Amino acid sequence: MNLLQAIILRDLRIAYRQGSSAMLGVGFFALVVTMVPLGVGPERDVLLRIAPGILWIGAALSSLISLDRLFHADAEDGSLDLLLSLPLPLELVVLAKTIAHWISSILPLILISPFLAMMLGLPADAIGGLAIALLIGSPAFSLLGAIGAALTINTRRGGLLLTILVLPLYIPTLIFGVQSVGAGPGAGTDAITANLMLLTAITLISAVLSAWSAAAALRINAN
DSSP: HHHHHHHHHHHHHHHHOOOOHHHHHHHHHHHHHHHHHHHHOOOHHHHHHHHHHHHHHHHHHHTTTTHHHHHHHHEEEEEEEHHSSSSSSSSHHHHHHHHHHHIIIIIHHHHHHHHHHTTOOOHHHHHHHHHHHHHHHHHHHHHHHHHHHHHHHTTTHHHHHHHHHHHHHHHHHHHHHHHHHTTTHHHHHHHHHHHHHHHHHHHHHHHHHHHHHHHHHHHHHHO
16 A cells, blocks of 8 residues: 555655646636537527536547546656566556646646636536536546556657547546536436446446556557
């Protein structure tokens, strides 16, 4: 457990020391949410209907910005060899690094999402549902993204390839995430609970899938 905590804290220190990726993700998230209403118009009913989709898609795209550095930086400076030699299953190392990525890159998006939701005119109960849904579902972005990051670790300028690989995996999370917010005002607690449970299931399945797949890809690429 101490080694896992050390890996998480190390990655968090690196992320916050650099600062650019996290701030770039927050800025991109805010820019997407701000620009979409300019394109569709200021009608409140229209914005209210598409706001959950805008926020979830903005969060998903913003999470991609720092994914290519998840393992690539370790491969460049030789840290990956040390991680592979740790007396820990590589699957747990992958989970620790994805936790650090979520905290440094996605958690800030969740913290500013209520303010952006208010700008789009979401009611208070829907804003609360949005925050809860993002907390439950957004870890899947880091977990599934780790698979693409591990597969493209030796690819120069693999950001585009990483995006192509990862975005289709985000679709179930986006669908149920949007439904969990859109169902709030009119469909009752049963629909909200059902969508949140599906998001929870996706995140848990993603944790298992990510740990196994990304670890296997790292072992292959390290040889």
